[in-house]
Amino acid sequence: MADKTVDGENIIYFFFNNLQNNLDEEDDFSKRLIEKLLIDLSIWIPVDSYKALPIMLPYVVRDASCRIKREGMDRDEWGTANDKGFLRDDNSLVKSIVKSFRINSPKIKNYKNAKIGTGFVASHIWRELKIGKGITLASTFHMTNTFIPNLVWLPKQISKLTDREGSYAQKLLQTMSYKIYNEKVAEEQTISEIWSFLENPALPVDFDVKNLSYFNVPNEWVMKKRNTLKKEFGSIRQALEGRNLENKKVKCSQYLPTLCSANNDKSDFLAWLENYEKAFLM
Template identity: 35%
Template sequence: MTLAGARVERRSAGQKALTGDDALQIAFDALSVDDLRFAQLDASSSLALQLRSVFGVEAERAVLMLIHATAVSFSVEQYRRLPVLRPYAIRDGRKRKGSGGSELWGVPDESGYFSDDNSLLKALPKGMDIVSDDPRLVGRRVTTGWTCCHAWRSLSTGAQASKRGLLNSFVPVVTWLPTSLAHFTDREGSPAQGLLKEMAMSFVCAVPAPLIPYVDRAWSLLVPEGVEQSPVSPRHRFMFSEKFVSRRVQSIREVAQLLEDPPRHQNPRLLNSRYRQGVLELSGERRHALAAALTGYADAVVAAPSSAVREGKSPPFPGSES
């Protein structure tokens, strides 16, 4: 199943590259058909200043129109097959530069999660074609000038959503936006972030039985009972790929094996050396808990296509407020 009215076509490698500025310019051109003010905008200049200057009190509305015109999400098919993309990673930008300027990216937290600054997520859709209702984006691939944005920064409890292994890479939560637009979504409760939440709600649907415990738990954390969110469908999505799912499952199993027995599974290509060495210092109990959770999730993903129901519930992702 693809987006209603969406198109797919073949492009050469040179034609596929789509920078964030390219996407913005395409949006300016499309939106200027109904509002000539968009034709005055230049993707290479400060967007915030231009919007205030050109749109005045309507700048916020223009931001929402541009977000919807450029945002790229994963597909619903991807959500049904692999709802959490990198369950072993949480977001902790502080680890990028620790005290004294030392590089701490990847150092595991106390529960064994890889401490990411969004780099692991940002790279995920490279090589994935876009499916869209706009022929100018069909078959293109995001390159430079894009930022992976999270629809929820904080939960109702005040906890940081992306510090949970279950939520940091939960498919409905992550959306790719041109970098010059991304900062508008940084404020919790802002209209721009509200639009990302509405697009996230478009993913709500039935999923194979083995994945229900993970999906239900994620949504219960994001949308407390009694809170209503109206869905808005994204116009552009990354094309579903079974090969992508297989690669992600393999990486999840490799991380689980490393956590289970670090000395035996020091694969130099797995994540980075700070993480591989860091897990050696974790207690066996914490390592084994996360390893079991990751293995249970990988097994559920593999079982999903046949809707096989496993006995009992998959273990929850432990630690890191997850």
């Protein structure tokens, strides 16, 4: 019989996952331990950035299959358009958004003024959404994939805990997101609609949003990102109108050509971009 081995890189996840799987109402110590990890080690995008740009990449959805290299193709399908018109990403574009930002952290010394390195995950706080009569993955839905309140950066082993649907860790992050962001721009119809998809577990957790860790996002970056989106929306419209865009690309050289090559109706996609532009980029 071969000797049993244990992987030290995964043991933290298995330990805490077993802990949260066996939680009961009286197990306050274990709950406080999970809360301490998530409250102290989570990194968020600041509220001001959310107000200015609530959905950072409104034409992008997650599609892990885009990294599969099909037979007879010389490259994978990352950055191509799906049948609705949205750019297919594997979370690469989301992860890259914060790489240039330093972290403001009042509690975690290792975070203070540092940039994010390896071992962190851009986590979707809500994994499954009830839309209509079905269940939709939030990362594959254009309104929630890069919706700032649905994103948090976590150390990899802690992030795995939040992928468990209905887990205490997941509900804790959802409660935190509501406390940080909800109602900040809720008067806007699109944002109110998105929040209606996001269930609030409202756990009785005591924390101060001012003591959390946030990325330091310069106002200049936000304004540049808004202007970039305007230009990208213009290129998308021009491409669908059949104009010559030989020297233009939107995130990936494959996107505009595949967007135009699909024969299905893109009117809903264009209406979404138009509504977003009017609401947040004017």
